[in-house]
Amino acid sequence: MDAARSVGWVRRWVGLYTRGLPAGLRRDRIDEIEDDLWSQLHDKSEPGGGRDGLRGEILARLVFGIPADLAWRLEQRGVSRAPRPAPERSPTMFARFIAAMAIVGGVAWAIWSVPTAIGGWAAWGMQPIGYFIYPTALLGSFALGIATFGLVFANIDRINTVAGAMGAVGGGGGLLLTLSVPAGIVLLPIGSAALMLGLLRLDCLSGRHAWLHAAAGTALALSPLAVNISYPQGTELTLLCLGALAYGLTWLAIGWSLRSGEWMPQEPAASRP
Amino acid sequence: MRRKAGALIPIEVSILEAAGELRRAGLAEVHGYELAKVVRDLRHARRLTAYGTLYKALARLEREGLLASRWEDPHAAADEGRPRRRFYRLTLEGEAALAEVREAERDGRTRPAATSA
Numbered sequence: 001m002d003a004a005r006s007v008g009w010v011r012r013w014v015g016l017y018t019r020g021l022p023a024g025l026r027r028d029r030i031d032e033i034e035d036d037l038w039s040q041l042h043d044k045s046e047p048g049g050g051r052d053g054l055r056g057e058i059l060a061r062l063v064f065g066i067p068a069d070l071a072w073r074l075e076q077r078g079v080s081r082a083p084r085p086a087p088e089r090s091p092t093m094f095a096r097f098i099a100a101m102a103i104v105g106g107v108a109w110a111i112w113s114v115p116t117a118i119g120g121w122a123a124w125g126m127q128p129i130g131y132f133i134y135p136t137a138l139l140g141s142f143a144l145g146i147a148t149f150g151l152v153f154a155n156i157d158r159i160n161t162v163a164g165a166m167g168a169v170g171g172g173g174g175l176l177l178t179l180s181v182p183a184g185i186v187l188l189p190i191g192s193a194a195l196m197l198g199l200l201r202l203d204c205l206s207g208r209h210a211w212l213h214a215a216a217g218t219a220l221a222l223s224p225l226a227v228n229i230s231y232p233q234g235t236e237l238t239l240l241c242l243g244a245l246a247y248g249l250t251w252l253a254i255g256w257s258l259r260s261g262e263w264m265p266q267e268p269a270a271s272r273p
Numbered sequence: 274m275r276r277k278a279g280a281l282i283p284i285e286v287s288i289l290e291a292a293g294e295l296r297r298a299g300l301a302e303v304h305g306y307e308l309a310k311v312v313r314d315l316r317h318a319r320r321l322t323a324y325g326t327l328y329k330a331l332a333r334l335e336r337e338g339l340l341a342s343r344w345e346d347p348h349a350a351a352d353e354g355r356p357r358r359r360f361y362r363l364t365l366e367g368e369a370a371l372a373e374v375r376e377a378e379r380d381g382r383t384r385p386a387a388t389s390a
Contacts, residue, residue: 010324028344032305033324034356039306040321042355057320065325072329 006058007037013062015201017073023203025076095258098154101147102255105174108140109248117241120234138178141188144251145174148192155202163198166191185240189217189247196254209257213250220247281374284322284330287312289339289371292363302343302360305331331361339367 014033018026040058112133115123124130149171152164159167170191176184193214200210220243223236281289291311295303305328309321321327334340342361350357363371 014324028359029328031344031357032328032359035304035358036306036309036324036327038355039304043306043310060320061323063323064320065323065327068323068325068329070325072325072332 003041003055003058006055006062007041010037010058010062013066013069017069019203021073021076026203094150094154095260098147098150099255099259101143101150102251102258104255105140105143105147106248106250106252106255108136108143109244109251112137112140113241113244113248117238117245120237138180140248141174141177141184143174144188144192145171145178147251147255148174148188148195151195151199155199155204158202159195160198160201163194163201166193167195167198170195185244186221189220189243192251193217193221204258205254206257209250209254213247213254216243216246216250219243281370282330284312284326285334285339286371286374287315288327288330288334289363289367289374290315292340292361292367293371296363302362304358304360308361334367335361337366339364339370 010033014030018029021029037058041054115129115133119126124133148167152159152167152171156164168191170188170193173184173187173189173191177188178184196205196210196213196217199205200207220240223240223243288308291308292303294311294315295307300307306321308331309327312318312327313321322330331340331342335342340361341364342359345358345360347357
């Protein structure tokens with residue numbers, strides 16, 4: 001194990017015990033430890049005992065500090081739970097647009113999935129309902145693709161690389177669905193599920209929203225369409241539609257929770273002394 | 274055991290002493306890692322103070338008014354290619370508490386409470 005791995009353990013631990021704290025408090029603690037790590041790694045005045053000595057020192061500082069970290073975290077409970085003044089919300093047009101896309105997409109997916117579950121593909125040919133299902137499915141897929149891309153773009157500087165890349169794949173999946181490419185129904189939910197879990201780590205989403213979305217997305221992607229990707233029938237189609245309904249509803253909930261724009265990254269210097 | 278409100282524990286006294294040492298050396302403001310090194314030397318310890326212990330103590334000393342801190346301009350840190358830094362300085366209350374500790378140690382008493390803060 002080298003010093004970089006010890007540093008990684010420290011970062012993981014700090015990320016874990018600061019989870020759920022107000023964003024500013026959490027950022028301050030993370031930055032302070034980051035600076036300490038950086039200073040130690042770049043300190044040429046220290047004899048150090050070589051890289052082995054350094055990795056042991058970092059690991060020891062981590063381990064021996066855990067009780068104090070936990071005590072500090074407990075002290076912050078009051079800070080986390082105290083009634084906070086309403087945050088200064090800055091719902092930019094972009095944040096509102098993303099939330100609107102998520103809501104529109106979620107509603108549209110709920111709309112197309114219910115009649116399809118009941119009437120099968122035949123419902124798409126029934127008039128007048130068929131006039132609505134097809135454009136609604138296309139519109140919903142487009143909106144979810146845009147919302148997914150938008151969430152990646154809005155958090156590009158801070159989101160985990162894997163979650164960001166998966167989000168881009170998901171956004172692409174939504175646009176593929178708009179072009180009636182069936183593979184999109186696997187790519188969109190898998191990609192958006194990974195993205196939402198990435199946003200959870202950034203405290204942009206509640207755990208409930210993120211995990212429900214991830215579960216619904218995974219269920220949808222693993223539904224029979226993943227095996228019979230063209231046009232499933234019968235039970236397979238019903239399962240697919242139920243998955244799509246759940247998935248759409250989680251998008252609706254996420255869009256609703258994001259509509260204030262509070263989750264958008266803020267200028268770090270603006271809120272600090 | 275719950276500690277008495279305002280009482281200083283050894284690591285906090287060491288941090289105040291380190292901040293005082295560094296101020297005498299011309300560094301009025303220092304970041305956590307610098308303090309950790311001086312604390313290690315003052316205590317003749319083999320290792321630097323653990324992250325959790327150090328930053329919890331710094332937070333408490335600041336809350337008590339014995340240290341004050343400020344975040345540096347993030348652009349300055351970015352220019353040097355490192356994370357932004359929090360600088361601590363010993364306050365007048367901190368100096369008084371430290372003087373009180375030293376006096377108490379000279380008198381052979383136990384460490385006093387930081388009531389002046």
